[in-house]
Amino acid sequence: MLEAATNLRRLLVVDPCDDCRRLLPGLRAAGWEVDSCELDNVGNRGCDVGLLRLQPRHLERRESVKELISRSGTEWIAVLNLDSLPLNEVGDFVSEWFFDFHTLPFDVARVQVTLGRAFGMARLRGRGSIHSDEHEHEHELLGESRDVRELRKLLAKFAPTESPVLIRGESGTGKELVARTLHRQSRRAIRPFVAINCGAMPEALIQSELFGHEKGAFTGAHQRKIGRFEQANGGTLFLDEVGDLPLELQANLLRVLQEKQIERVGGSQPVTVDVRVLAATHVDLEQAIRAGQFREDLYYRLNVLQVSTAPLRERNGDLALLANHFAHLYSVETGRRPRRFSDDALAAMAEHSWPGNVRELANRVRRGLVLAEGRQIEARDLGLERERGHTAHLPLVTLEAYKLGAERQAMCDALARHGDNLSVAARMLGISRPTFYRLLHKHQLR
Helix, strand or coil: CHHHHHCCEEEEEECCCHHHHHHHHHHHHCCEEEEEECHHHCCCCCCCEEEEECCHHHHHCHHHHHHHHHHHCCEEEEEECHHHCCCHHHHHHHHHHCCEEEECCCCHHHHHHHHHHHHHHHHHCCCCCCCCHHHHHHHCCCCCCHHHHHHHHHHHHHCCCCCCEEEECCCCCCHHHHHHHHHHCCCCCCCCEEEEECCCCCHHHHHHHHHCECCCCCCCCCCCECCHHHHCCCCEEEEECHHHCCHHHHHHHHHHHHHCEECCECCCCCEECCCEEEEEECCCHHHHHHCCCCCHHHHHHHCCEEEECCCHHHCHHHHHHHHHHHHHHCHHHHCCCCCEECHHHHHHHHHCCCCCHHHHHHHHHHHHHHHCCCCEECCCCCCCCCCCHHHCCCCCCCHHHHHHHHHHHHHHHHHHHHCCCHHHHHHHHCCCHHHHHHHHHHCCCC
16 A cells, blocks of 8 residues: 555646547556646646646646646646647747647557656656645745754744844845744734835935824925834834944834834824834944944844844755755746756856855846756856866866865765765765765865
């Protein structure tokens, strides 16, 4: 019974024609669990392989078809009439978005071979389930590195409290994502989550944005405006780049945190607000305090609880996972089917220092999807030239230098594939785990 469940192969047939329906009993007899539905009713049905009867109306709704293929995360086979294949728009669409195609009438033996190949490819890539919007938020903090696992545990402890949280980390490391996770897991989850970037607002407008203003408070104030604190009443207010707040506004913010009341610009009546404040910064606030640029009393008000987001260069084992996530996320936007990354691309990503962190990775994957010409995204598509280890600045003319470069390259490749399981990475290289650790230290790899 267990073996049967393990070998179960699920086939989803979308918009089946009569020929497709006649094919299904034979596929069931061959061991496929077959489900069929219309395009509009796919919902969250899981499958290992998809079969779509491609008709002219699908070309008019190609965005829906692209979304289905991208969202399902599996391989799809198009079924179409022979006379429609030579059409440019059909050929381009099928070659870009489908694993394979079949023309009617069916060659049953060939169909079964193609389905088997598609199933094998889907399993090889670890695919085969349609992502449910209902569970979408569970996977926002993607990654299985130790840093991410510990961060998720910490957020689960901090979320139910009402205390302010200071989120620290480099730009692009997902500080707003952390704030949204804290809100979503808190008792305030059904109430508003309001975010404001303190560093992106002109100084003259920040006070009005945070606290609102009354009609006639200043030139152009034609009506009363509700500020971010009132918008977030009962929920969570996220102050991104709080270190960029002017000192005068820091004093106002401190007063609000102490008294839980605001005053709109041009108003005289206090307004009580119930808001949990989360703040984020990439600057060294302690240094800013010493420089007289940040109030120490506000720092202690905001820094009741603290979390840090790790830079991507320290999350080597998460690179492939995140890159594949973005390849699926942006496939419809770029009009290209999700693509795998070549070994060379994975190694180049492992060598790159990622100064822009996850935001930079997302943008490079977007670029790679647009530029990729084959079935895989190459390092050049990502705009990453292979750095031959950190010995690239040395004149690699001696055998020892070449050995060092090759050794470090092998370590980078192993980390790119198995960065979160060092035992597997060591076995991949044919060395012991202690030797693997020694080489990590030798080449200064994390």
